[in-house]
Amino acid sequence: LSLKKLGVDYIDLYLVHSPSTGKLVETxxxxxxxxxxxxxxxxxxxxxxxxxxxxxxxxxxxxxxVNQVExxxxxxxxxxxxxx
Numbered sequence: 302l303s304l305k306k307l308g309v310d311y312i313d314l315y316l317v318h319s320p321s322t323g324k325l326v327e328t329x330x331x332x333x334x335x336x337x338x339x340x341x342x343x344x345x346x347x348x349x350x351x352x353x354x355x356x357x358x359x360x361x362x363x364x365x366x367v368n369q370v371e372x373x374x375x376x377x378x379x380x381x382x383x384x385x
Contacts, residue, residue: 304340315341316369319348326360333363345369351382 304310315335317328332344345367346353357364372380 311339312341314343314345314367316345316347316367319346319350319353325353325356326362329357329362343367 304312315332317332320328332341335341336344343366345365347369348371349365349368354364354368368383370380370383372384
């Protein structure tokens with residue numbers, strides 16, 4: 302990530318997409334570090350499920366400020382727990 306290439310001093314909001322496999326906590330730690338360095342102002346996630354968010358919480362990590370989710374009548378039942 303190069304702020305110089307983007308032509309900005311910082312990024313307002315950086316989202317990471319839901320992992321299918323991999324290192325969820327370690328990836329989140331990298332975003333937290335970018336926030337501490339002032340590279341990004343806010344960090345969030347996209348399409349994280351309840352289990353993903355609970356994993357961050359159980360590892361005592363700061364929670365995302367945003368969870369961008371796809372929600373419409375065809376997937377409402379599967380996504381409903383995210384809104385409760």
